[in-house]
Amino acid sequence: xxxxxxxxxxxxxxxxxxxxxxxxxIQANAEENSDAPVDxxxxxxxxxxxxxxLSTDSDVVQRxxxxxxxxxxxxxxxxxxxxxxxxxxxxxxxxxxxxxxxxFLRELISNASDALxxxxxxxxxDKEVLGxxxxxxxxxxxxxxxxKKILSIRDRGIGMxxxxxxxxxxxxxxxxxxxxxxxxQTSGDLNLIGQFGVGFYSVYLxxxxxxxxxxxxxxxxxxxxxxxxxxxxxxxxxxNEPLGxxxxxxxxxxxxxxxxxxxxxxxxxxxxYSEFINFPIYLWASKEVDEEVPADEDESSxxxxxxDKSSEESExxxxxxxxxxxxxxxxxxxxxxxxxELLNDMKAIWLRSPKEVTEEEYIxxxxxxxxxxxxxKPMSWSHxxxxxxxxFKAVLFVxxxxxHDLYESYYNSxxxxxxxxxxxxxxxxxxxxxxxxxxxxxxxxxxSDTLPLNVSREMLQQHNSLKTIKKKLIRKALDMIxxxxxxxxxxxxxxxxxxxxxxxxxxxxxxxxxxxxxxxKSIKLGIxxxxxxxxxxxxxxxxxxxxxxxxxxSLDKYISRMKSGQKDIFYITGTxxxxxxxxxxxxxxxKKGYEVIFFTxxxxxxxxxxxxxxxxxxxxxxxxxxxxxxxxxxxxxxKESFKELTKWWKxxxxxxxxxxxxxSNRLADTPCVVVTSKYGWSANMERIMQxxxxxxxxxxxxxxxxxVLEINPxxxxxxxxxxxxxxxxxxxxxxxxxxxxxxTALMESGFMLSDPKDFASRIYSSVKSSLKISPDATxxxxxxxxxxQPESEESGKEAAxxxxxxxxxxxxx
Numbered sequence: 078x079x080x081x082x083x084x085x086x087x088x089x090x091x092x093x094x095x096x097x098x099x100x101x102x103i104q105a106n107a108e109e110n111s112d113a114p115v116d117x118x119x120x121x122x123x124x125x126x127x128x129x130x131l132s133t134d135s136d137v138v139q140r141x142x143x144x145x146x147x148x149x150x151x152x153x154x155x156x157x158x159x160x161x162x163x164x165x166x167x168x169x170x171x172x173x174x175x176x177x178x179x180x181f182l183r184e185l186i187s188n189a190s191d192a193l194x195x196x197x198x199x200x201x202x203d204k205e206v207l208g209x210x211x212x213x214x215x216x217x218x219x220x221x222x223x224x225k226k227i228l229s230i231r232d233r234g235i236g237m238x239x240x241x242x243x244x245x246x247x248x249x250x251x252x253x254x255x256x257x258x259x260x261x262q263t264s265g266d267l268n269l270i271g272q273f274g275v276g277f278y279s280v281y282l283x284x285x286x287x288x289x290x291x292x293x294x295x296x297x298x299x300x301x302x303x304x305x306x307x308x309x310x311x312x313x314x315x316x317n318e319p320l321g322x323x324x325x326x327x328x329x330x331x332x333x334x335x336x337x338x339x340x341x342x343x344x345x346x347x348x349x350y351s352e353f354i355n356f357p358i359y360l361w362a363s364k365e366v367d368e369e370v371p372a373d374e375d376e377s378s379x380x381x382x383x384x385d386k387s388s389e390e391s392e393x394x395x396x397x398x399x400x401x402x403x404x405x406x407x408x409x410x411x412x413x414x415x416x417x418e419l420l421n422d423m424k425a426i427w428l429r430s431p432k433e434v435t436e437e438e439y440i441x442x443x444x445x446x447x448x449x450x451x452x453x454k455p456m457s458w459s460h461x462x463x464x465x466x467x468x469f470k471a472v473l474f475v476x477x478x479x480x481h482d483l484y485e486s487y488y489n490s491x492x493x494x495x496x497x498x499x500x501x502x503x504x505x506x507x508x509x510x511x512x513x514x515x516x517x518x519x520x521x522x523x524x525s526d527t528l529p530l531n532v533s534r535e536m537l538q539q540h541n542s543l544k545t546i547k548k549k550l551i552r553k554a555l556d557m558i559x560x561x562x563x564x565x566x567x568x569x570x571x572x573x574x575x576x577x578x579x580x581x582x583x584x585x586x587x588x589x590x591x592x593x594x595x596x597x598k599s600i601k602l603g604i605x606x607x608x609x610x611x612x613x614x615x616x617x618x619x620x621x622x623x624x625x626x627x628x629x630x631s632l633d634k635y636i637s638r639m640k641s642g643q644k645d646i647f648y649i650t651g652t653x654x655x656x657x658x659x660x661x662x663x664x665x666x667x668k669k670g671y672e673v674i675f676f677t678x679x680x681x682x683x684x685x686x687x688x689x690x691x692x693x694x695x696x697x698x699x700x701x702x703x704x705x706x707x708x709x710x711x712x713x714x715x716k717e718s719f720k721e722l723t724k725w726w727k728x729x730x731x732x733x734x735x736x737x738x739x740x741s742n743r744l745a746d747t748p749c750v751v752v753t754s755k756y757g758w759s760a761n762m763e764r765i766m767q768x769x770x771x772x773x774x775x776x777x778x779x780x781x782x783x784x785v786l787e788i789n790p791x792x793x794x795x796x797x798x799x800x801x802x803x804x805x806x807x808x809x810x811x812x813x814x815x816x817x818x819x820x821t822a823l824m825e826s827g828f829m830l831s832d833p834k835d836f837a838s839r840i841y842s843s844v845k846s847s848l849k850i851s852p853d854a855t856x857x858x859x860x861x862x863x864x865x866q867p868e869s870e871e872s873g874k875e876a877a878x879x880x881x882x883x884x885x886x887x888x889x890x
Contacts, residue, residue, distance in 0.1 A: 150302055154310035157247055178334065181283055182343070183350035184276035185230050185326060186358065187502045189217045192234025192324060193356050199235070206294060212321045217354070218417070219347075220361040223338045226330045228284075232356075233323040237289075238296035242311055246277060246289065246301055280326070281305045283334035288327040292320040344420055350503040352445075353425035353524075362418040365411050372406040425501055427470045427524055431460040443474045446496070447520045453477035455520070456592055459557040463549045467542040469525035473554055475561065476520055479595040483518055487602070495550075498524040511547055515603035516554055518596050523550070555613050558592070558600075562617065565589040567628075590629055593619045601684045608687075615691050621654055623663065623673045632691050638672055642707070645697035648674035650681055650761040651827065661825055662699045662752075664745035669706060673699060682762040700826065702785055703755045704743055715740050715790045722799040725806055726786065729815050734784060741787030748792040749818055751826040757782015760827030767829065784828075786819060794818070810846075813839060 150156075193215045199206045207213045211233070218231040237245065280287050289301040298320060303309035317325075336342055340362050347358055423445050426434050440454045456475040463469050473495075495512050497504045501524060511523060527542050562568050566586045593600075603614045619629040624638070635646060647666060651657040657675045666673055676685070685696060697704060709715075716739075723738040730738070736754070744750060753759055758766065758781055788795050798818075801811045817839040823830060830836050845852060 150304065150308075150310045151300070151312050154300070154302070154312035156308055156310050157243060158308055178282040179346050179350070181279040181328075182230075182337075182346045183502060184279045186217060186347070186351045186354060187500075188276060189230060189232035189234060189324070190351075190354050190356055190501075192232050192236070193217070195235040196233075196322070208294075208322060210321075212323075215356050217356055217358045218361070219343060219358065221338055221340065221343075226335065226338060228328045228330060228337055228343075229325055230328075231320075231323065231325040233321070236293035236320070236323050237291040237299075238293045239299050239311060241293065242289065242291060242299060242301040246303075247309055280328055283330055283337060284328035285331050286329040288329075289324065290314055290317055290320060290327070291324040292322050294322060347420040352421050352423055352503070353498065353501045354421055355425070355501060358420045359417040360420055361415055364414050364416060364418075366414055367409050368412045369407045370410055372408045425524070427460060427472045427522065428501075434460065439472075442472070443520065446522065447474070447476065447494070449476070451477070456588055457557055457561045459553050461553055463546070465545075467525070467527050467545045469523055469527070469546055471521060471523045471550060471553070473519050473521035473550070473557060475557065475592065475596075476518065479518060484598060487514065494518070494520045496522040497528075498522055499528050500524070500526055504528075510543060512550055512554070513547075513603070513607060515599045515606055516551065518599055519554055551607075551610060555610060555617070558617055559613075561592060562589040562631075568631075589619070593629060598678065598680055601678070601680050604684055605680075605687050611688070612691070615688060621675050623658070623667060623675070635672060635674065636692060636694060639694075640670060643671065644695070645705070646674065646691065646694050647671055647697055647699050647704075648676055648685070649699050650676045650685070650759055652761070653677055660700075660827075661747035661750045662743055664747060665706065665743050666699060668745055671706070679765050682759065682765060698759060699743065700752055700759050700761075701755050701757075701782070702752050706742055709742070712740070712742075719788070719790055719795075719799060722795075722802050723788070725802050726788075726815055729812050730786065730819055733819060735786055735819070736783035738786045738788065740790050744787065744789035744792075746792075747789060747822075747825070748794045749786060749788045749822045751819070751822050751828060752785050752787055753782030754785070755782075764827065764829060786822065813842065817843060 196206060197215060215233055220229045220231070221227070222229070286304050287302065290298065291301070292298040298314040298317075299311055300314045300317070301309060301311050330337060340360065343360060344362075347360075351358060423442070426438055426442050439458055439460070443449065443455045443458070444451075454477065456477055458475070459471075459473045461471060463471070494506070494517060496506045497511065512519065523546065525542070525546065564585045565588050566583075568589055597619065600614055600617050604611055604618075607614065615632060618632055621627065622630055622635065632646070639646075649657050649660060649662060651660065654675050654677055657663070657677070663673055676682075685698070688696060690696065719740055723740070726738045727735060741750065751760075763781060790796075798811065798815065801808060805811070817836075820830060820836045820839065824836075842852065845854070
């Protein structure tokens, strides 16, 4: 042993001296050839594979692994400089604080879809361009490598030649990047990506190194790579597995973009932006499954002990145990497997003919689009294609219920329930330029091939096609709602009760009343806001009247029931139908058989300021002056006989802002009523404005209508007042009575009293008079001399003790 000790030590020392030099040589060789593999990681089976390339040799797998793990350009690649404006563009994207980085996936999927569209178009005339095997599958695949922080997107589209890679990804000959950079300098909106054909560069929102592997039928497979540092490189691809045809983009994600390695996040983005892409989109997704594996010997022995049976068990159970013992012992464990999961199973039904789409498909599509997981189906829908200068397809739905916050932030919210797609790629739903606010309850989508991809709100407002699209959408939406009313049996003018109703008519019965209860306020707001479609919207109005017997009716039905010679449409506003039915303004109208519309919604007051007429009929508020019910031959005679009373009464109300006192043509049983001027606020409107939190009393004074006291010449109180005034115009009691009647009429007409205390005092004085109590009688003075002082707790105890002592003395005596 000692003979070998010294030689062994010398041999080890030689090795130690030689190893550093050898290490330096290896390192130098590695620096000279950066393509040399360094610790190649394991590659999952069938990654980006094709049928004829799955069984690759170990060298190919090793080279592919090295390619995916690198973040530096290949040394043997041909280097190119980005065009100056592309570099400017990439600087803007990389250095931006852009909040919505999600759009990169939308852009890449959209590009992949375009590539698939091109190869499909070519295959119509030449089927051989598709090749065979998996190459014929026109699909998009998304795959994650969480360990290496790589996100890859693969399509089997037309692919790119070397020249295409240089032209499409390195220059702006056709991309319009220059226009994009100019627009960025003025608006600063990065959401314009895609508008100018620069969607690919959105990858640098999330990646600091990108590889594009592409194979065209007319060229070899090439790799385009760049670190967004002003240069890119292209080399023939001898590293990765053959694609067959198509393009794979590998994004080496930044540290701050690791959220895109989450499968759930990617599924969410595809559902949001690319759900209706024509081609299937697959994700290599993980899945947990239960698997039976052999149980350990220790576990099996424990199970045997636990399952021992007593000797008293039946023979059948013993036989079963024997059979089970013969089978091998197993246990269930959770195992993670991977498989391709389809993400866009919802088909774009708007691309099909409406005749080919079933009702069930429309309902399913609505629930998917609106994210409404209830059982109720939409009330109605409209599926149409617009042709002409602007071509687009659209599907609109009327939801079964209104959102709880539909009108809470009506004028402050820009959110619309209409989704805009361009070539089946989702653009946005955060604008209301396609539909006016009053139709924001509609759900649906618009898909246009004429709008630019990824338009922003600013671009939409300026785009020439938008006005045309908006005009057509409004018309189709209103036609859809009108059709909903026409198909409702309750809306029909016929009263045939003997006709048997079909199941379809029964299903549609009461649908429009349901719609009106949910969205009627939107129609009213539309009349206020949309002058162009005011008449169309007026046809959709529904309301109760003095003759509708609790059912909703329309303006057309009202006009069909108008009396001969009636020129105006009569209406009245208030807080409730019950209150309006008892209104003194309706007394004579009801007796003469006129129908009056009841408006009880606060927005109705604003509505009637814009809805002046309908079908050549003027609207007349029966609580305002100007009501005409035909001429009475006794009018002149009555005016003359009550002339002295009206003149006197106006003078008595000089401090009450009463413009006039005159004979009324609307009263039957009430002695007097207060009406307002035709263009001033009604009593209901005045109350609404006074209840506003930020109302200005000074400004309201200008809009408050002049008040007119109308008296009923046939009422006994009015007749008696006339006699009293003629006898003694200065009678104080008569003036008090006239003042009290005016204040009472104010309240009955819906006005708020400016001095309730004064009104109460007059009522009490009237009560005194009716009870024959002297007007000089006063309230009896309270006698405060015998005012008792409350006893404290201590004084109460002392009194109790003294009482006890007195009782004891009595007993002793």
